[in-house]
Amino acid sequence: MSLLFVTGADTGVGKTIVTAALASAARQLGVAVSVCKPVQTGTADGDDDLAEITRLSGVADVHPGFRYPLPRAPTAAAAAAGAPMANRAGLREVIAAADGGGLTLVEGAGGLLVDLADDGATLADLAVDLRAPTLVVVRAGLGTLNHTELTLEALGHRGIRCAGLVIGSWPDDAGATERDNLAELGELAALRGRLPAGVGALDAERFGECALASLDHDWLRALAVQPVDQ
Numbered sequence: 001m002s003l004l005f006v007t008g009a010d011t012g013v014g015k016t017i018v019t020a021a022l023a024s025a026a027r028q029l030g031v032a033v034s035v036c037k038p039v040q041t042g043t044a045d046g047d048d049d050l051a052e053i054t055r056l057s058g059v060a061d062v063h064p065g066f067r068y069p070l071p072r073a074p075t076a077a078a079a080a081a082g083a084p085m086a087n088r089a090g091l092r093e094v095i096a097a098a099d100g101g102g103l104t105l106v107e108g109a110g111g112l113l114v115d116l117a118d119d120g121a122t123l124a125d126l127a128v129d130l131r132a133p134t135l136v137v138v139r140a141g142l143g144t145l146n147h148t149e150l151t152l153e154a155l156g157h158r159g160i161r162c163a164g165l166v167i168g169s170w171p172d173d174a175g176a177t178e179r180d181n182l183a184e185l186g187e188l189a190a191l192r193g194r195l196p197a198g199v200g201a202l203d204a205e206r207f208g209e210c211a212l213a214s215l216d217h218d219w220l221r222a223l224a225v226q227p228v229d230q
Contacts, residue, residue: 002224003095003132004163007108007123009147010139014168016049017056017200018137019107021166021193021211022220024057024204028212031224032102034061038086038094038126039109039116042071049107056200056207063098065091075115088121092129103224106132112151124158133163133223135192138185140167140178148188164219167194192216 004022008015019035026033035057037050050062066086068077078085086094098104108123109116112134116122127134134155138148148165155162165185171178185191193215199207 002103003106003130004103004223005106005108005123005127005132005134006137007112007134007151008137008168009111009144009151011110013137013139014195014200015107015137016052017195018135018166018168019049019105020053020056020207021195021199021215022105022135023053023059024208024211025215025217026103026220026224027057027059028208029217029221031220032100033059033105033224034063034098034100034102035059035105035107036063036065036095036098037107037109038065038091039068039074040064040066041068041074041077041109043067044069045071047071052200056202056204057211058204058208061098061100063094065094073114074109085116085118087117087119088125088129091117091121091126095126095130112136112154124154124160127155127160128158133161135163136165136189137168138165140170140174140181140194142177144181145184145188148185152188162189163223164190164192164216166192166215169197170194171197190219192219 006019023033070077070080112124113122
């Protein structure tokens with residue numbers, strides 16, 4: 001089993017679009033890929049991250065876990081719905097069930113240290129348990145360097161291998177701030193790609209072309225054949 005966790009340096013940075021781009025590019029490169037979302041909130045508003053990933057990437061091997069109607073942090077959303085949360089072991093089972101024999105992408109909810117389970121387990125805890133490399137989706141603009149460094153520090157403190165960074169939304173009118181940040185981000189960790197702003201509104205064919213053009217092919221191929229425990 002080859003795993004890649006996808007987290008964000010902040011909320012709203014484009015984790016789902018990046019996960020879809022990874023899935024699309026991997027599929028087009030001939031890699032068997034499945035996608036897991038162990039916890040999702042905000043589903044009452046018609047927000048279905050896995051359905052959007054399938055629409056954009058063409059990957060139908062998707063695996064939902066615990067879903068809650070309100071767009072709140074998972075613990076608050078579960079409490080408001082009067083619904084149970086998983087524990088750490090239960091979330092590992094959700095991820096294990098998504099193993100399709102190729103690359104399994106696991107998208108988190110919120111950032112790295114958001115509580116996902118009733119025992120306080122976070123995506124970081126699951127990455128430690130499963131020895132999974134973790135990709136960080138980041139912003140291009142002001143504030144990104146601090147948020148990114150904090151996330152990288154949290155990964156390093158726990159011994160989690162950072163798989164690199166992807167800028168989730170690169171503006172068409174990028175200015176000096178974004179260009180400076182691009183250079184600085186590349187010094188912090190390997191930059192695996194940057195997706196143009198608004199790419200999530202494209203149809204699947206154009207999205208796939210953009211995904212291939214925006215992501216590091218060699219890295220994706222190597223990741224797909226690397227067992228999770230190495």
